[in-house]
Amino acid sequence: MDLHRYAFSSMGCPCEIQLETEFESVARDAAAKAQAEVARLDEKYSHYRDDNWLARLCASAGSGRAIELDEEAANLIDFAAALHVQSAGRFDITAGALTRLWDLQSGRVPTQARIDEATARTGWHRVEWQRPRLRLPIAGMRIDFGGVVKEYAADRAAEICRQNGIRHGIVDLGGDLAVIGAHADGSAWLAGIKAPRNPANVYASIELDRGGLATSGDYERVMIVDGKRYSHIVDPTNGRPVDSFASVSVLAASCLVAGAASTVAMLLGLEQGAAYLRELGLPWLAVDADGRTRGTIEVAAK
Amino acid sequence: MRPDLLLRLTCALACGAALAACATKPVQPWERAHLARWDMRWDPDSAQTAMKQHAYFSKEGSSGTIGAAGGGCGCN
Amino acid sequence: MLRPSASLAALLSAAAALLPATPANAADSDEANTHASYRFSEYDEGALHGSVVGDPRRYRVLSQQLDVDTKLDGGAWGLKLDATHEVMSGSSPWFVAPDAQLRPVQVLSGATIRDHRSALSVALTQNPGTSANTTYTASYSSERDYRAAAIGVERSQPLDAATTLGYGGSFSHDVIEPTDAALYNRITHATKNTASTFASLAWVLDRDSVLQAGVQVNLGHGYLTDPYKLFTYGADILAERRPDRRVEAAGLVRYRRSYAQIDAALHLDYRYAQDSWGLTSHTIEASWYQGLGHGWRLVPTLRWYSQSAARFYAPFLAAPAGQRYYSSDYRLGTYGAFSTSINIRKAIGRWEVSLGAERYHSAKGLALDGGGAAVPALVDSTRVWAGLDFGID
Numbered sequence: 001m002d003l004h005r006y007a008f009s010s011m012g013c014p015c016e017i018q019l020e021t022e023f024e025s026v027a028r029d030a031a032a033k034a035q036a037e038v039a040r041l042d043e044k045y046s047h048y049r050d051d052n053w054l055a056r057l058c059a060s061a062g063s064g065r066a067i068e069l070d071e072e073a074a075n076l077i078d079f080a081a082a083l084h085v086q087s088a089g090r091f092d093i094t095a096g097a098l099t100r101l102w103d104l105q106s107g108r109v110p111t112q113a114r115i116d117e118a119t120a121r122t123g124w125h126r127v128e129w130q131r132p133r134l135r136l137p138i139a140g141m142r143i144d145f146g147g148v149v150k151e152y153a154a155d156r157a158a159e160i161c162r163q164n165g166i167r168h169g170i171v172d173l174g175g176d177l178a179v180i181g182a183h184a185d186g187s188a189w190l191a192g193i194k195a196p197r198n199p200a201n202v203y204a205s206i207e208l209d210r211g212g213l214a215t216s217g218d219y220e221r222v223m224i225v226d227g228k229r230y231s232h233i234v235d236p237t238n239g240r241p242v243d244s245f246a247s248v249s250v251l252a253a254s255c256l257v258a259g260a261a262s263t264v265a266m267l268l269g270l271e272q273g274a275a276y277l278r279e280l281g282l283p284w285l286a287v288d289a290d291g292r293t294r295g296t297i298e299v300a301a302k
Numbered sequence: 303m304r305p306d307l308l309l310r311l312t313c314a315l316a317c318g319a320a321l322a323a324c325a326t327k328p329v330q331p332w333e334r335a336h337l338a339r340w341d342m343r344w345d346p347d348s349a350q351t352a353m354k355q356h357a358y359f360s361k362e363g364s365s366g367t368i369g370a371a372g373g374g375c376g377c378n
Numbered sequence: 379m380l381r382p383s384a385s386l387a388a389l390l391s392a393a394a395a396l397l398p399a400t401p402a403n404a405a406d407s408d409e410a411n412t413h414a415s416y417r418f419s420e421y422d423e424g425a426l427h428g429s430v431v432g433d434p435r436r437y438r439v440l441s442q443q444l445d446v447d448t449k450l451d452g453g454a455w456g457l458k459l460d461a462t463h464e465v466m467s468g469s470s471p472w473f474v475a476p477d478a479q480l481r482p483v484q485v486l487s488g489a490t491i492r493d494h495r496s497a498l499s500v501a502l503t504q505n506p507g508t509s510a511n512t513t514y515t516a517s518y519s520s521e522r523d524y525r526a527a528a529i530g531v532e533r534s535q536p537l538d539a540a541t542t543l544g545y546g547g548s549f550s551h552d553v554i555e556p557t558d559a560a561l562y563n564r565i566t567h568a569t570k571n572t573a574s575t576f577a578s579l580a581w582v583l584d585r586d587s588v589l590q591a592g593v594q595v596n597l598g599h600g601y602l603t604d605p606y607k608l609f610t611y612g613a614d615i616l617a618e619r620r621p622d623r624r625v626e627a628a629g630l631v632r633y634r635r636s637y638a639q640i641d642a643a644l645h646l647d648y649r650y651a652q653d654s655w656g657l658t659s660h661t662i663e664a665s666w667y668q669g670l671g672h673g674w675r676l677v678p679t680l681r682w683y684s685q686s687a688a689r690f691y692a693p694f695l696a697a698p699a700g701q702r703y704y705s706s707d708y709r710l711g712t713y714g715a716f717s718t719s720i721n722i723r724k725a726i727g728r729w730e731v732s733l734g735a736e737r738y739h740s741a742k743g744l745a746l747d748g749g750g751a752a753v754p755a756l757v758d759s760t761r762v763w764a765g766l767d768f769g770i771d
Contacts, residue, residue: 341667
């Protein structure tokens with residue numbers, strides 16, 4: 001069995017598929033198909049493009065028109081709706097306007113007026129979702145799948161590999177992992193959770209032989225103004241970034257579920273987030289802004 | 303003669319075991335990628351080995367390998 | 379496992395629509411775990427040199443083998459089925475007669491034999507793919523004058539992270555009913571039982587090498603003689619006679635070394651055997667597995683075999699002195715053999731095509747100690763084979 005690694009760029013992050021096969025031709029074929037699937041999802045759900053159905057949906061906001069969604073998009077909307085409930089309204093795929101407002105390249109805290117104006121254009125509770133038809137009633141409303149599509153893509157890529165004869169491998173989309181199967185000799189894959197402020201420093205190592213691992217964190221996109229930390233994760237109920245962990249990692253039966261749990265935990269903030277993770281019962285690791293760790297995953301001793 | 307042979311073989315096995323036990327630090331699970339390669343199996347092409355061993359068995363006085371022996375044949 | 383919490387249940391059910399396939403280990407997919415292979419081979423022995431009486435064309439065997447290997451019950455069991463069919467033809471050594479100068483002359487059986495053999499074997503493994511597993515085997519082989527049925531069990535279990543213990547036993551019952559028994563005054567029916575047991579240890583030496591050492595003991599009891607072979611005993615030509623018991627002990631050492639950086643591996647095997655008939659043998663086999671890229675693989679192999687004669691072997695006995703056992707079967711004489719073979723393989727998707735050829739040469743001089751009685755009718759042979767595998771991963 002040989003280890004074959006295929007690195008590529010997608011979903012705005014570095015990706016890698018590692019496959020253990022006897023024959024390179026089998027690995028290459030599966031990796032190409034998996035990569036194509038990730039690219040398809042990236043194109044279909046990316047809010048950085050202005051030519052896909054999503055852009056058309058956002059362009060229809062406030063026009064009174066409803067857009068009909070296909071099965072996959074409808075399932076994602078249903079999933080997002082479930083997360084909205086789980087997170088007491090903080091997980092909101094319509095919060096795109098707020099996220100853009102707090103775009104951290106500007107390095108400035110937006111004014112309250114700008115925050116109010118953006119908040120007026122968000123709110124999943126305002127959206128009319130009657131599967132398969134979705135209507136955005138307010139002009140300027142946007143749907144942003146960024147919170148779920150990367151993890152979903154990892155699981156889909158893993159499934160495509162399995163369908164193409166791969167039994168041992170792992171998909172890594174910018175740190176979100178989906179296991180295809182444990183190593184050929186039965187041993188687990190070793191995933192490193194990086195220290196929030198020092199990505200070169202592996203903080204904790206987790207053994208994964210199935211399922212997925214997802215990490216939500218602000219350690220790559222953080223703004224410090226007047227000594228105060230602002231993450232890029234915005235609470236749509238008050239329009240401001242959450243005061244939360246620096247990163248949350250969760251292990252689950254799929255990367256999608258792991259990602260949903262870690263995102264919701266981040267959005268719920270320090271206290272409620274920890275309580276949510278404890279109640280879920282999945283292995284989790286949360287690191288706060290001062291580097292303190294909490295959770296059921298063991299951190300490597302220093 | 304046979305007890306002597308068995309004694310010699312057992313000593314050889316014991317020495318081998320001692321040697322292997324003195325081997326350097328254990329190989330971790332994530333270091334076993336090379337050992338799991340097809341060409342590192344004891345018998346990568348078992349179909350071919352079966353045919354090959356059958357041919358040797360039928361023209362040599364004593365051949366074979368370790369493992370459950372199959373039925374014989376009237377090869378001559 | 380505790381029931382998932384309400385929140386987790388909600389997440390899992392929402393995710394179920396998006397990911398309908400079970401996200402468990404892919405080992406559950408039976409289809410991905412089935413492997414089949416087909417092999418065809420032709421074995422030809424060379425014409426004999428030296429003094430020969432009878433049709434000198436030797437044996438030819440055309441052989442086909444089909445193997446299917448699959449997982450059952452979600453990977454809890456492994457099932458392997460092997461079916462073999464062979465067609466054999468040609469003349470074979472009958473007895474050795476001394477010429478006027480008491481030099482041996484090999485007499486071959488006149489009529490060329492044409493026979494075919496079918497065999498089926500089944501192996502059922504519990505917990506395949508894990509280091510602790512048990513395999514149950516059963517096999518049956520049948521040809522016109524010989525039938526054999528065998529059963530066996532073998533177990534593999536880890537002793538620690540780097541050591542694996544293997545052990546097992548098997549039993550075989552063979553029935554021999556020689557052809558043309560009345561015509562040549564042969565026995566009409568005989569049986570033979572063989573029991574064997576083995577034990578082995580395998581060690582992971584480092585990340586690139588493994589070593590295995592094992593011992594095996596075989597016990598044969600019953601009719602162990604070749605019913606077709608005769609022996610020149612003084613002025614008479616009698617049916618050969620061998621003891622009705624044979625105990626063989628063998629030791630085997632196998633070494634595998636990976637050179638993954640150059641896509642290669644080295645295989646070294648050594649086997650030593652000794653039996654109660656006085657026969658001892660050494661076998662050394664070395665193979666080099668070389669990947670050539672793009673799914674091509676080249677595997678050259680060298681093998682050296684040496685054996686020393688059974689106590690009762692002799693080409694003939696010009697002046698017998700009451701020996702109870704006697705055989706001129708070259709397979710009990712002192713001789714050695716050297717063979718070279720090459721195998722080329724190509725992977726295409728989930729298929730693999732392979733071709734191979736082997737050249738085998740035996741001679742007295744190749745034995746470890748080449749002295750002793752002459753061994754006429756030593757064989758040179760060529761074997762070519764082709765194979766097709768499906769379900770590689």
